[in-house]
Amino acid sequence: MKAINRNLLLIVIFIVTVLGLFINKLTTPRTLSNNELLINGLFLFKTPKQISDFEFFTENNKLFTKADLMGKWTIMYFGFSRCPDECPTTMYELSKLIKVLRDKNYNLENKQWVLVSIDPERDTPEIINNYAKGFDNDFIGVSNVRPMLLNLATQLSVNNVMPMAGNEIDHSHLENHVNSIILLNPQGEFAGLFRPPFSTSRLSLTYQSVTQD
Secondary structure (H helix, E strand, C coil), X not given: CHHHHHHHHXXXXXXXXXXXXXXXXXXXXXCCCHHHHHHCCEEEEEEEECCCCCEEEEHHHEEEEHHHHCXXXXXXXXXXXXXXXXXXXXXXXXXXXXXXXXXXXXXXXXXXXXEEECCCCCCCHHHHHHHHHCCCCCEEEEXXXXXXXXXXXXXXXXXXXXXXXXXXXXXXXXXXXXXXXXXXXCCCCEEEEECCCCCHHHHHHHHHHHXXX
């Protein structure tokens, strides 16, 4: 009888171990190859690109600089508060991504989400930050004068930031606003970009593959 009980206990332990390994495999993000990442919308540079320092402002004139990128994976999107379609659609997808990660208890302590205004003449730091937090309270909205915007946007291969028509400010370029989502690594380097069209499933798959601890 003791031998039978011992064998049953060993079988139960074996089953529990196998189930534990199976569940862990299902819940642990899989590391994708660069080709798999690309197929799912994320282009990673073989060597991350250095970017120069920058200064933007969020609410209460709080500075946001390159130093704020250090030690964190940063998702950065360039948009504006008056955007009718592209920005709210993308920001909504990013907010769903954050929710998915929270539901999975994914480590978000070293992750951040930044919206940079491409309409700084009309988006004050308070306006863009409030707009960003309307999608999720963890978003940070930042803005600064156009020369600073152009400097950072050029380094990150962002389009739709040139409103000048002679000496006039022309915002008609914003009507065709389409931008990728930028990924910056914890060294403050331009690591890659998520290309549209965006979906929560693809963003979640690729993001976790690259940023898992």
